[in-house]
Amino acid sequence: MDQFTLNLLFVGASFALYIGIAIWARAGSTSEFYAAGRGVHPVTNGMATAADWMSAASFISMAGLIAFTGYDNSSFLMGWTGGYVLLALLLAPYLRKFGKFTVSEFIGDRFYSPTARLVAVICLLVASITYVIGQMQGVGIAFGRFLEIDAFWGLLIGACVVFAYAVFGGMKGVTYTQVAQYCVLITAYTIPAVFISLQLTGTPIPALGLFGEHTASGEPLLAKLDAIVTDLGFKEYTAAHGSTINMVLFTLSLMIGTAGLPHVIMRFFTVPKVSDARWSAGWTLVFIALLYLTAPAVGAMARLNISDLMWPNGTGGEAVSVEQIETDPEYAWMATWQKTGLLDWEDKNGDGKIQYYNDANADLQAKAAEKGWQGNELTKFNRDILVLANPEIASLPGWVIGLVAAGGLAAALSTAAGLLLAISSAVSHDLLKGQLTPNMSERNELLAARISMAAAIVVAVLLGLNPPGFAAQTVALAFGLAAASIFPALMMGIFSTRINNSGAVAGMLAGLVVTLLYIFLHKGWFFIPDTNSFTDADPLLGPVKSTSFGAIGALVNFIVAYVVSGMTKETPEHIKALVASVRVPRGAGAAVDGH
């Protein structure tokens, strides 16, 4: 059986599993999908939340970004896990006690203002749509690879599949489907990592292998990797190269953003008890950590394998020949990925070999002049393909490759569909029914939900054609937006009675606007190329890149909210009583719908 059929088989089987579980679980209960988490054990809920949370950015993109940058991209690892500490300590138990279903409902009630609720919905929409763009990139790459077509067509086909998947309805709400998706995703991520760790270090646990010994050379793996990449003129893998301030701000933005993402917070509204909300955040992080502790090993080991393949005789020997790339089955993955347009090579100096090195490095330029190289010949290597290509790079069996394809799609589809549902419920439930047309019939609400879902996916595809970065970087922008707008409002709403309606509205707007402005100034207006005034290589504010601005946006939000609250009327007594009741677990009933 060829690889193409095997991939289809794995992807098809995993989809059949999800749909089967959805049908089976639905037959048992017809309760509304919001309440899917109620009565579910914290461990199960944690697993489902982990599947909801880990998207194309975590699965497909992150390890690739770490592989090609090394230490500097550790921010993704710390940021996307550290946010759960904030969520567990500062938000989850209190929002559960509050007992409504959506984030904007909490903001509307706590700040006794329909305007605050409206602004919260707008913030949520901006962050979620940016997030969907990143997911669509991942979906495009995954479909492009396993159908062996250009990533652009992969994106279009993927968009149709995501749409069908989201419209299929309660899919996302069914906790057990997500549990199945988590199992597929984590198996698909871990198995190749274990194989590769065994090949390179003899240790079956990748996280230990990363700090273990490289069997072939007898040196520590990371020391070996450092030596190879510096030989090729790239930056040392384990050293810090970027600005410390930027790294701190970037990590902080990802952390705050995690705790401000509505589709994650929503899951903690529906656990049975306040104490369960605390445990549930912990279990979610356990299941996320299984992938996140493995990811840096996947990145480092893949980088080592790629360098080895390109320089089979060591960095001092001859480079791989074009003939070997075209005929040796070990290199077959390069031809398949070339079809997606995301990987490419060119024998510039016509010596029949492909030299892979950093041609911007002065030492290597001198070496190149001496050896007659005319620039780096591995001309294109999109970071987002690394995880999907990884099992092929390491020559693992065909079924592992099929499994990884299924896992990548599970990650991208579950999150993309979940986000589309969050967007559509924000538009139809919070915006139309809650604000503009309260008398709308249920049929029309459902219709509005479908239309807004379709509109969101069209916008995401259009903006996804010119993505502002690799998938995880696009997603990082979404986190910056959530960090600057939603998180401060929620935190102040719980921890301060001083912040009033005007303060919250002004704070959210200020945070959202400055962050969006900073992103557009660096990434182009609506991400349209060449409309940017600055670049992330030379940002407006010293070392602060657009992906790191969320933390500053959050600070602006806090300051504006305090200043404006200080100048306007004090919070009324009944709201202070509401805050006091949110702070103690006693008296928490089941979550209720606000309408």
Next chain:
Amino acid sequence: MSENDESNAYWSANVRLIQISLIVWALVSFGFGIILRPMLSGISVGGADLGFWFAQQGSILVFLVLIFFYAWRMNKLDVEHGVEEE
């Protein structure tokens, strides 16, 4: 009034616990993983240094411990102050 004092005591105990937890949270990630890394560079961990290990592994493990510690401590605090769920 006494009920009010009790809930104030509960809240300040909670806030204190959150502060301590967040100091640890920041120390392992922003501290050991980023800012203090140069100071820890003498301690080597399998081909890299302690700061690198904290940035890619250690901070995640500490985060896990923190959340479970907080949940355990708070659920006890709820009972001590008589504000646990019925």
